[in-house]
Amino acid sequence: MTGVLERPAVTRGSSPPARRTTVSVVADDVLPLPGASLEPDDAEVGRRFAAGDEQALVLAYQRWSGQVHGMAVRAFGPGPDAEDVTQQVFVSAWTGRTGYRPESGPLPAWLVGVCRHKIADTWAKRDRQRRLAEAAAADAETRPAPAARPLDAAVADRVLLLDELERIDQPQRGIIELAFFEDLTHAQIATRTGLPLGTVKSHIRRTLERLRSRLEVDGAAALHA
Amino acid sequence: MPQHCTPEDLALAALGEPLTGADAAHLDGCAACTAEVASLRRSVEALAVPEFSAHGPAVAPPAHVWTAIAAATGVTATPEGSARVVPEEPARTVEVVPLRPRRSRLLLAAAAAGVVGVGIGAGAVVLGDRDDEETTVAVAAAQLDPLGENRASGEAEVVERPDGSRVLRLDLDADAPEEGYLEVWLIDPDVVGMVSVGVVSAGTEELELPADLDVDAFPIVDVSVEPLDGDPSHSGVSVARGQLA
Numbered sequence: 091m092t093g094v095l096e097r098p099a100v101t102r103g104s105s106p107p108a109r110r111t112t113v114s115v116v117a118d119d120v121l122p123l124p125g126a127s128l129e130p131d132d133a134e135v136g137r138r139f140a141a142g143d144e145q146a147l148v149l150a151y152q153r154w155s156g157q158v159h160g161m162a163v164r165a166f167g168p169g170p171d172a173e174d175v176t177q178q179v180f181v182s183a184w185t186g187r188t189g190y191r192p193e194s195g196p197l198p199a200w201l202v203g204v205c206r207h208k209i210a211d212t213w214a215k216r217d218r219q220r221r222l223a224e225a226a227a228a229d230a231e232t233r234p235a236p237a238a239r240p241l242d243a244a245v246a247d248r249v250l251l252l253d254e255l256e257r258i259d260q261p262q263r264g265i266i267e268l269a270f271f272e273d274l275t276h277a278q279i280a281t282r283t284g285l286p287l288g289t290v291k292s293h294i295r296r297t298l299e300r301l302r303s304r305l306e307v308d309g310a311a312a313l314h315a
Numbered sequence: 316m317p318q319h320c321t322p323e324d325l326a327l328a329a330l331g332e333p334l335t336g337a338d339a340a341h342l343d344g345c346a347a348c349t350a351e352v353a354s355l356r357r358s359v360e361a362l363a364v365p366e367f368s369a370h371g372p373a374v375a376p377p378a379h380v381w382t383a384i385a386a387a388t389g390v391t392a393t394p395e396g397s398a399r400v401v402p403e404e405p406a407r408t409v410e411v412v413p414l415r416p417r418r419s420r421l422l423l424a425a426a427a428a429g430v431v432g433v434g435i436g437a438g439a440v441v442l443g444d445r446d447d448e449e450t451t452v453a454v455a456a457a458q459l460d461p462l463g464e465n466r467a468s469g470e471a472e473v474v475e476r477p478d479g480s481r482v483l484r485l486d487l488d489a490d491a492p493e494e495g496y497l498e499v500w501l502i503d504p505d506v507v508g509m510v511s512v513g514v515v516s517a518g519t520e521e522l523e524l525p526a527d528l529d530v531d532a533f534p535i536v537d538v539s540v541e542p543l544d545g546d547p548s549h550s551g552v553s554v555a556r557g558q559l560a
Contacts, residue, residue, distance in 0.1 A: 156373030301358035
């Protein structure tokens with residue numbers, strides 16, 4: 091997920107909050123909703139969330155539902171689909187909260203990652219429904235099914251690739267997320283993370299190779315769907 | 316064949332980063348390197364989409380979203396009342412309504428107004444403007460006409476280089492926006508999907524097109540004014556447009 095660039099050395103350090111301001115991607119940029127400034131800081135909310143403190147879910151919703159819903163609305167427009175995605179993000183983040191490890195990144199970045207999954211899943215679901223409908227229509231009119239839309243492959247790719255991203259360790263995952271989701275150049279990523287330029291470049295190369303392999307192995311079916 | 320680009324540089328090219336002169340020149344003419352970039356680019360194109368960016372405008376969800384979450388999770392905690400936590404503010408929502416719906420409406424309105432369909436000069440025209448014996452071929456062109464009250468206009472051409480790579484060559488006559496910058500897009504006929512081609516200013520510019528982009532599927536050339544708001548999607552404010560033919 092975006093913003094989980096902390097490396098083990100940093101995590102074990104004595105002052106993670108200060109360090110985080112240089113490596114976190116999302117946490118410090120989030121526009122909190124009104125009333126969000128009360129009590130615990132973001133890191134504290136993250137720890138309590140992981141520990142199952144119900145109040146932390148409320149606080150997380152207060153602070154980051156606007157950002158999550160903004161993404162959902164960008165993908166689906168305002169309305170029930172976007173609201174459904176936002177709801178799913180928080181419900182699934184809460185029920186899957188043991189999967190959130192505060193030491194590996196800020197909670198809002200994790201929520202944003204969950205949101206990407208939900209958006210990709212919803213796109214894929216819609217795509218299936220549309221193809222079913224098209225096939226049914228084609229059957230009804232006994233004419234050939236319309237050519238697959240060019241987006242089909244990308245829709246399936248996204249679900250696959252987000253899954254693969256999850257499996258990538260830090261700092262590689264954070265680096266590629268900065269490139270994909272923040273549109274940073276490798277030089278900017280090096281500046282942001284404090285990693286050497288050459289390291290950033292070779293991580294990018296290996297990650298893109300890894301994603302390509304995943305598509306070659308599991309994505310072929312999507313191409314011919 | 317001169318020395319190939321490094322694997323790392325090809326990865327950067329797949330991410331859309333410009334290479335240095337020598338590497339860029341090599342990539343231009345090398346089928347193997349170009350193919351490598353294209354194969355790495357598939358995941359970039361799938362994931363580097365505006366919808367996945369975390370930096371769009373925030374939109375407060377309506378209050379019933381929290382009600383549903385509370386019901387699904389069994390969480391009853393509501394400090395200070397969740398009505399204040401989740402404000403229903405129509406005005407705010409309008410202000411930050413993101414670009415997909417807004418731009419679709421705008422674009423569709425523009426399309427309905429007969430803006431598209433003014434393409435010129437179809438077919439292949441040998442231009443022969445590159446060094447040496449290299450030739451480039453114009454495969455499609457469009458006249459860009461102003462939209463709304465703008466006076467921007469120009470011409471766009473999709474030009475194929477000898478190695479098969481393509482550029483969008485833009486000759487744009489436009490005022491610099493008071494705020495923000497100009498961005499060029501290729502848009503599909505349904506005005507739903509679009510591909511950002513790059514940032515431009517007035518004058519003649521060449522923008523490289525993604526290797527496997529199907530230009531026929533995105534025949535509308537659109538120039539928009541983008542605010543410097545960090546939101547990578549289309550602002551909905553187009554100043555000139557035309558259709559490739």
